[in-house]
Amino acid sequence: WVGADKKYKPTSTSKSTGKTVTVTYGSGSFSGTEYTDQVSLGGNLTLKNQSIGVASKAKGFDGVDGILGIGPVDLTTGIGFFPFLLLAPLSSSPVPTVTDSLYSQGLIPTESIAISFNPTTSPGDDTNGELTFGATDTSKFNGSINYVPITATSPASHYWGVDQTLTYGSNGTPLLQGAAGIVDTGTTLVLIATDAFQAYQQATQAILDQTTGLLTITDDQFAQLESLFFQIGSETYELTPNAQIWPRQSNSSIGGQDGQIYLIVADLGSNSGSGLDFINGFGFLQRYYSVYDTTNSRVGLARTPNTTAETN
Structure with a gap:
């Protein structure tokens, strides 16, 4: 529209x-x-x-x-x-x-769309992605694309839904186990079920900022922050500590304070078990190449040079 x-x-x-x-x-x-x-x-x-x-x-x-x-x-x-x-x-x-x-109309060989993002680092980053219809762009990702079928769990199955296990840190603190959720380019943050969010907040010792609605941590806590691990199919995708924070140059765009560290993992607003327990939004997708394949009812993900980049 x-x-x-x-x-x-x-x-x-x-x-x-x-x-x-x-x-x-x-x-x-x-x-x-x-x-x-x-x-x-x-x-x-x-x-x-x-x-x-x-x-x-x-x-x-x-x-x-x-x-x-x-x-x-x-x-x-x-x-x-x-x-x-x-x-x-x-x-x-x-x-x-x-x-x-x-x-x-015969303009593409397969009904699919592939999306590449570069991490946003400042409010002026208006053009930082690429769409490829009916194919993939091998210059945008590393290795191979790993595909998983659309989840059978409703309501996630009505979207680009996948099954996922989510853990935090080297000790594998469980946040979500075999949960259904969606991959969504139209969602800014990574949203997880309330009980998973509470476990994440406890693990990171973050506090909720009332102005932005996001979790915030100190510099010392950031130094101790560990990776999030998203197990989707047979692959595990890492969201590094740097990838978990809002780009500090853009704090003003969310009403935040200069130099403050905000986390991009937020509360979905309902407990796990609802059939839609997470949304892997832009905060996740800017670190990975994603493919949305209607012809084969599947979602694909691949690593990129941005997966472990220190941009925030």
């Missing part, structure tokens, strides 16, 4: 469907009208008759025009899951995503 910042200008390829669109995210929302239009993604990737939402009202998207939307297509029916989408008149049929349309 578009129109949160710059107003959408209909052209000769634009066609209103006459349907209204309302979408509510975990943070932010928009409402407007559905159009079909030609969408160019660069190179020879030009879609015909792609459904788009055109916002007349948007909240929580300052400086952003809209959202591309790469989640599974069933999320576009908006039945009980975030983002919650309401299309009027009501329809139970999914609305093809950009990735769906690229594949169905």
